[in-house]
Amino acid sequence: MSIVAEQRELRDDALNGLQLSTRLENLWRTPSGFFGALASVDHKVVGRRYIVTAFVFLLLGGVLAVLMRVQLAGPEKTFLSADKYDQIFTMHGSTMMFLFAVPVMEAFAVYLVPLMVGTRNIAFPRLNAFSYWMFLFGGCFLWISFMLNVGPDVGWFAYVPLSSLQYTPTKRPDVWAQMITFTEVAALAVSVEIVVTVFKLRAPGMTLDRIPLFVWAMLVTSFLVMFAMPSIMVASTSLILDRLVNTRFYDSSSGGHPLLWQHLFWFFGHPEVYIIFIPGTGMVSMILATFARRPVIGYPVVILSLIATGFLSFGLWVHHMFVTGLPQLGAGLFTASSMLIAVPSGLQIFCWLATLWDGRPVYRTPLLFVLGFIVIFVIGGLSGVMVASVPIDTQVHDTYFVVAHFHYVLIGGAVFPLIGAVYYWFPKIAGRMLSERLGRWHFWLAFVGFNVAFFPMHILGLIGMPRRVYTYTADMDWAHLNLLSSAGAAIFAISFALLLVNAIHSLRSGALAGDNPWDASTLEWATTSPPPPQNFDRIPIVKHRDPLWFDNESLPVVAGLSVERREVLMTSLAEAEPQVREASPEPSIWPLLTAIATTVFFIGSIFTPWAVLWGTPPMAVTLIGWFWPSGSKEDEE
Amino acid sequence: MPVRMRTALVPSATLPLAACAGRQSALDPQGLQSGEIFHTLSVFLIVAALVWIAVVIVLGLSMLRRKRAADQPLALHQPFERASGRVIFVLGLATLVIVLGLSIVSYAGQRTVFAKVENALTLKIIGHQWWWEVRYEDDSPARSFVTANEIRIPAGKPVKVELESADVIHSFWVPSLTGKMDLITGQKNELQFTAKNAGVYRGQCAEFCGLQHAHMAFAVLALPPDEFGRWRDHENESARDPADQLGRLGEQLFRARGCALCHSIRGTLAGGQLGPDLTHVGSRTTVAAGTLPMSPATLAAWIADPQHIKPGNYMPKMPLQSDELIAILHYLEQLK
Numbered sequence: 018m019s020i021v022a023e024q025r026e027l028r029d030d031a032l033n034g035l036q037l038s039t040r041l042e043n044l045w046r047t048p049s050g051f052f053g054a055l056a057s058v059d060h061k062v063v064g065r066r067y068i069v070t071a072f073v074f075l076l077l078g079g080v081l082a083v084l085m086r087v088q089l090a091g092p093e094k095t096f097l098s099a100d101k102y103d104q105i106f107t108m109h110g111s112t113m114m115f116l117f118a119v120p121v122m123e124a125f126a127v128y129l130v131p132l133m134v135g136t137r138n139i140a141f142p143r144l145n146a147f148s149y150w151m152f153l154f155g156g157c158f159l160w161i162s163f164m165l166n167v168g169p170d171v172g173w174f175a176y177v178p179l180s181s182l183q184y185t186p187t188k189r190p191d192v193w194a195q196m197i198t199f200t201e202v203a204a205l206a207v208s209v210e211i212v213v214t215v216f217k218l219r220a221p222g223m224t225l226d227r228i229p230l231f232v233w234a235m236l237v238t239s240f241l242v243m244f245a246m247p248s249i250m251v252a253s254t255s256l257i258l259d260r261l262v263n264t265r266f267y268d269s270s271s272g273g274h275p276l277l278w279q280h281l282f283w284f285f286g287h288p289e290v291y292i293i294f295i296p297g298t299g300m301v302s303m304i305l306a307t308f309a310r311r312p313v314i315g316y317p318v319v320i321l322s323l324i325a326t327g328f329l330s331f332g333l334w335v336h337h338m339f340v341t342g343l344p345q346l347g348a349g350l351f352t353a354s355s356m357l358i359a360v361p362s363g364l365q366i367f368c369w370l371a372t373l374w375d376g377r378p379v380y381r382t383p384l385l386f387v388l389g390f391i392v393i394f395v396i397g398g399l400s401g402v403m404v405a406s407v408p409i410d411t412q413v414h415d416t417y418f419v420v421a422h423f424h425y426v427l428i429g430g431a432v433f434p435l436i437g438a439v440y441y442w443f444p445k446i447a448g449r450m451l452s453e454r455l456g457r458w459h460f461w462l463a464f465v466g467f468n469v470a471f472f473p474m475h476i477l478g479l480i481g482m483p484r485r486v487y488t489y490t491a492d493m494d495w496a497h498l499n500l501l502s503s504a505g506a507a508i509f510a511i512s513f514a515l516l517l518v519n520a521i522h523s524l525r526s527g528a529l530a531g532d533n534p535w536d537a538s539t540l541e542w543a544t545t546s547p548p549p550p551q552n553f554d555r556i557p558i559v560k561h562r563d564p565l566w567f568d569n570e571s572l573p574v575v576a577g578l579s580v581e582r583r584e585v586l587m588t589s590l591a592e593a594e595p596q597v598r599e600a601s602p603e604p605s606i607w608p609l610l611t612a613i614a615t616t617v618f619f620i621g622s623i624f625t626p627w628a629v630l631w632g633t634p635p636m637a638v639t640l641i642g643w644f645w646p647s648g649s650k651e652d653e654e
Numbered sequence: 655m656p657v658r659m660r661t662a663l664v665p666s667a668t669l670p671l672a673a674c675a676g677r678q679s680a681l682d683p684q685g686l687q688s689g690e691i692f693h694t695l696s697v698f699l700i701v702a703a704l705v706w707i708a709v710v711i712v713l714g715l716s717m718l719r720r721k722r723a724a725d726q727p728l729a730l731h732q733p734f735e736r737a738s739g740r741v742i743f744v745l746g747l748a749t750l751v752i753v754l755g756l757s758i759v760s761y762a763g764q765r766t767v768f769a770k771v772e773n774a775l776t777l778k779i780i781g782h783q784w785w786w787e788v789r790y791e792d793d794s795p796a797r798s799f800v801t802a803n804e805i806r807i808p809a810g811k812p813v814k815v816e817l818e819s820a821d822v823i824h825s826f827w828v829p830s831l832t833g834k835m836d837l838i839t840g841q842k843n844e845l846q847f848t849a850k851n852a853g854v855y856r857g858q859c860a861e862f863c864g865l866q867h868a869h870m871a872f873a874v875l876a877l878p879p880d881e882f883g884r885w886r887d888h889e890n891e892s893a894r895d896p897a898d899q900l901g902r903l904g905e906q907l908f909r910a911r912g913c914a915l916c917h918s919i920r921g922t923l924a925g926g927q928l929g930p931d932l933t934h935v936g937s938r939t940t941v942a943a944g945t946l947p948m949s950p951a952t953l954a955a956w957i958a959d960p961q962h963i964k965p966g967n968y969m970p971k972m973p974l975q976s977d978e979l980i981a982i983l984h985y986l987e988q989l990k
């Protein structure tokens with residue numbers, strides 16, 4: 018034993034190119050076979066699964082959206098009953114927010130951040146695997162409940178007292194509340210991984226002012242998640258306690274208060290929007306730089322805007338509560354602070370416009386989606402400024418104006434960049450290009466369909482249509498605009514079918530991508546497409562913000578990492594100077610088993626408080642398995 | 655924001671928007687408060703439209719701009735970088751100024767909308783799943799009465815509604831008169847408004863309150879003040895005794911078949927508290943909280959099968975023979 022330890026282990030500087038790649042590939046590979054795949058801790062494998070799963074939820078949420086639009090296409094339609102409609106709009110909102118928008122952004126980060134910062138794996142890869150399983154199980158749990166007619170039906174914000182046992186005695190709100198806990202566990206885990214990956218695993222030389230903007234955006238987002246999510250966990254856990262063991266957090270007849278729920282919910286819910294939007298802006302910055310053929314102008318301004326947006330987003334939750342009878346002066350102050358967030362958002366847009374102005378744009382599909390993003394998102398931002406005004410909000414709150422507003426923000430601000438990102442990074446992930454022609458069709462149908470679907474909703478709201486109504490009467494004059502909106506939704510939905518066709522077709526027979534098909538500048542393009550299990554044969558050294566553009570010859574690299582055990586290089590926080598070689602965990606089935614045990618615990622606790630007793634031992638066992646010291650391999654987290 | 659600017663801007667905004675007037679529209683203000691909100695909204699809309707157009711123009715120009723020769727793969731221009739830094743700074747400042755300006759406009763509007771009014775007629779409105787209880791209270795109990803789903807007010811006079819909820823959160827909203835305000839269990843909110851002219855204004859619950867949220871509407875009838883006075887005096891009276899044999903039978907059946915467990919009719923033995931007070935139900939304009947216009951046919955349809963019209967509402971389908979239904983209907987129609 019001691020002799021072995023004293024021998025100098027084999028390092029990468031002792032091997033030449035091909036030998037090194039094969040060796041590293043064997044070392045970092047996901048084990049073969051079904052169980053091997055379940056045990057994978059490769060951030061790319063997990064990230065791919067995460068992305069695909071989130072898109073499946075987008076598809077499901079989209080189908081629900083279309084069902085709603087069918088029901089609302091004309092007055093007094095009986096396509097859906099009131100009960101089904103309530104479940105459907107709740108499932109749509111919850112699926113889109115908790116199972117699609119936040120996870121998909123984190124999924125992209127799980128895949129891209131380690132590549133962008135030039136390391137071999139994400140920090141805490143087993144936690145990462147666990148996070149994915151929790152997300153998957155939470156999502157399946159919600160959707161299976163829905164199929165069994167126990168889908169939640171009290172809105173994605175589940176206001177008390179409506180969601181209390183007294184007014185909704187079914188299990189539906191319990192399902193909703195536990196689904197929250199599932200997805201929060203997953204989201205918190207990923208944000209911890211991202212923060213540590215960005216702070217400690219960056220390639221040598223990647224100082225803070227050389228970090229790619231998407232990585233910055235994910236860093237800010239991760240902090241938002243860490244500060245916002247506990248609030249909703251407190252809220253939903255208190256709700257479930259009220260429902261299951263008769264506590265009285267929200268019951269005004271025994272000293273609780275329904276508004277407590279709203280404060281807790283929106284203290285999370287407002288930053289939530291930015292948790293979705295900020296990664297979108299990160300994607301925009303990356304795509305824009307590549308296709309404008311120049312780095313984004315005002316790199317420090319963009320970063321400061323991201324950080325400012327993050328901070329401000331916590332000060333705004335009250336603007337969701339202007340009509341709950343708050344003191345007027347306080348509400349007025351929240352107006353000003355809410356509108357203030359237009360300043361950092363505006364600054365970012367000015368930086369992007371300047372970049373386009375000075376660049377030589379190449380109009381490929383990813384850039385089209387970014388241009389569409391600017392046109393749409395600005396409308397959403399401006400209607401946001403309106404909603405922030407107390408008097409205007411008293412009219413438009415809880416109407417279709419707000420539905421229009423937040424779809425302009427969420428779809429314009431996050432889904433458009435995201436789809437651009439899919440076209441942009443698909444070649445890296447799949448090794449093949451998506452069809453440009455289908456991509457353009459997709460863009461134009463999506464752009465037109467989106468606006469036709471959602472613009473009329475602004476007017477509908479102003480002429481009096483409340484949201485969350487399953488029907489309306491013919492004499493309300495809402496029929497024409499609703500029909501138009503439903504037609505737009507159909508076009509929008511069809512445009513997404515094109516993406517599906519495009520992806521399936523390209524996976525089989527798309528043009529091979531090569532390492533860097535767009536001639537982009539950041540590190541994820543410095544390796545093959547798709548990247549090998551070890552990401553990089555040799556860890557690059559970064560000397561510029563855009564290494565692939567300005568390091569005219571090949572990238573300088575680090576030497577000296579072990580090729581006998583999985584190792585990543587840790588660097589210092591600010592200057593990214595190499596500090597230590599750190600073991601990275603081996604594949605393990607325990608994260609999956611732990612997730613199963615946790616799922617049993619969470620679901621059991623809906624039915625009996627005793628689950629807290631019998632549910633914990635399996636969790637303890639699996640956690641012990643997970644963290645069991647495994648001999649000399651030093652692979653614990 | 656200076657008043658002059660507001661008056662200058664508003665007419666231009668009003669024209670295209672006024673075409674969108676509907677039965678409950680924020681774009682067709684008929685009250686003092688809704689008018690003020692409409693002004694604020696117009697200012698915001700115009701500023702927003704201008705900003706959006708500016709952004710789109712710059713975006714378009716940057717796409718159309720003739721770019722330098724395409725030989726070099728990267729476009730990098732240090733002087734441009736510095737110049738654009740200054741432009742971005744100035745635009746950021748401009749955004750800040752616009753935002754602060756709009757905040758001031760908003761606050762001015764808010765103060766007017768929520769200004770306390772003296773001598774307002776005060777009503778108490780209690781939200782129920784899925785109907786509205788309306789209480790006209792007076793210092794002398796003899797002049798207090800309860801009605802439902804319909805609010806009559808004097809036109810041109812300020813009205814104050816005190817809002818409470820009997821169950822979940824609802825929201826009181828009559829867009830043509832003023833913005834909304836929530837009704838929350840364990841909390842008392844208030845809202846004030848003045849209808850400028852006599853007329854009928856539709857209102858609707860705006861906060862999701864369960865299964866029949868879509869069918870929780872009401873009517874506000876603004877009457878000329880003396881007519882309002884007469885109505886109030888009349889409404890204050892107990893129900894008249896039925897005038898004929900069939901009506902008297904209806905009254906008996908109303909109690910015998912269980913209707914009175916939930917509904918009250920003042921001046922009779924019917925004293926239920928769970929459903930809307932029916933003392934003068936025959937004079938109301940809608941059935942089932944704004945769901946259907948009031949007529950013998952709709953009233954009959956409702957009583958025959960309330961679950962068909964508003965599935966999930968708390969009025970059960972009562973086991974009535976058709977002749978019993980006719981008698982009860984005949985009785986209710988007389989309750990004017």
Ligand code: HEM
Pocket residue numbers: 079082083085086106107109110111113114118171172173174420424427428432470484485486506509510
């Ligand atoms: C095909 C695209 C979409 C269509 C046609 C659509 C349509 C709708 C409609 C009609 C409603 C209103 C339901 C009501 O108030 O009765 C709604 C609600 C909502 N949508 Fe979408 N939507 C789409 C995509 C999205 C996306 C991508 C997201 C998020 C990223 C999203 C998030 C939400 C949320 C959070 C709600 C509120 C649910 C609630 O009130 O509880 N939607 N959507």
Ligand SMILES: [Cu+2]
Pocket residue numbers: 781782784823824825859860861862863867870
């Ligand atoms: Cu209601």
